[in-house]
Amino acid sequence: MKTVYERTDVVPLLAEIFRELGYEGTSLSRITERTGIGKGSLYHFFPGGKEEMASAVIAEIDAWFEHAIYRPLRNDDAGKAIAAMWTNVNDYFRSGGRICLVGAFALDDTRERFSAAIGDYFIRWIDALCSALMRAGCTGEKAQALAEECVSGIQGALVLSRALGDKTVFTRSLETLAKRLDAAVR
Amino acid sequence: MKTVYERTDVVPLLAEIFRELGYEGTSLSRITERTGIGKGSLYHFFPGGKEEMASAVIAEIDAWFEHAIYRPLRNDDAGKAIAAMWTNVNDYFRSGGRICLVGAFALDDTRERFSAAIGDYFIRWIDALCSALMRAGCTGEKAQALAEECVSGIQGALVLSRALGDKTVFTRSLETLAKRLDAAVR
DNA sequence: TGCATACTGTACCTATCGGTACAGAGATTG
């Protein structure tokens, strides 16, 4: 028996590996070892090699956030979209058990390879949240500051909860941030 | 002419390289390329190889924070120590131009190698800040939450400012956090 | 001055890195 993959199947598997090992820490042999997918298949789907694999992963993550978080924040009822953001973020990051690939890539030299996509991911998150906050009654300045603080706070919470090996740090941080938005809006 | 190093001279040079390239991204040849220090010297100072180099770097960073930030927070006048923390943090991280090596190591698999030291660095920071806040009049619960929020917030600000390539994100975040502590204390 | 110690450069080792080439297997289509 022999498993046949499509590109679509492979990207999420790659995502988990890049997330855990980082860009430099991810080797083709580790990918094969953990997924069973050989070089032949990998280079068939991603002729650009490792860099294209990571690019595809970032693009998929970006698309998920766009659909599940950014678009609702921009278009739907502000209060509901913000509430949905918190539950989606908590689920996506497995209550602190999963890190943010995009944030991790931003920290080291890997950033140079993907700086445009990395910047975009965060700027669009902040802009979308800012838009929701303004529709909910915040002034532009206040909304911008709060949005930045939330996105930054989520990243910090991921770092700290992983550093301490304590997921409750993440969930607690999320609650604090959510309350702060709530207080600013009502 | 020939430069002769001591271990003490080498550690800060290594620190900057690990910071920029990450643990996996740092190779011995890159170290030699950027410092002029050859393998002979490196393995003389660090017989345990790359892992011992990174360990030494973490230990030095930890010692710096202990001396410049944690100890004052625990022992000196609370208000002054907190104020000093903010300026020291801003200087140390070059207003967002430099990342936190310990936080970066926490994010990927590198964490497994240094988890004890990583956890320690953050737990001691939080404890020290918590102690200062309590001496300044906060209740234990409130102090703990604020301390966690500040340390986490600094990490998030580093991630976000680097992701956006915008140092003002970092300095602005620091100001917001500082004001929040100030408000809680007075 | 002589000797031990601290440091450095070079040559070399094996394992693995990312990447390429390509023939063959399976399914899809005419």
Add this chain to the structure above:
DNA sequence: CAATCTCTGTACCGATAGGTACAGTATGCA
């Protein structure tokens, strides 16, 4: 059924990884 297209496994490539061995050069101290 034949031809085509998509996917896969294997064998390879040169380059570089981390690490070792060791002779040579400074340096500090008696």
